[in-house]
Amino acid sequence: MSDDPNDEIRRLVEGWCDRREFKALARVLPSWIGNNGLTDGWSDLRDALKSAYGLCRHLPPDERDALKKLYVKIDIGLRCR
16 A cells, blocks of 8 residues: 555545446545545545445455555544644
8 A cells, every 4th residue: 555545545436436336436535536635634534435444345355455444544644643
């Protein structure tokens, strides 16, 4: 996983677009695109990733694992600020 969460999120979103994973896209895309780079934007993105992880159990295991790693990584980053 890259140091920049956006690289991994981009990879997930592109795969979901190709497969038309609308449920996952609906959860993550608004917060990812709308991320203002401030604490509240990262917090919203973390919550969206966590929501997608919980609600999109049909996703492949590697994508669910990536979602979890991403929201944990962002959460750790928020706590260190």
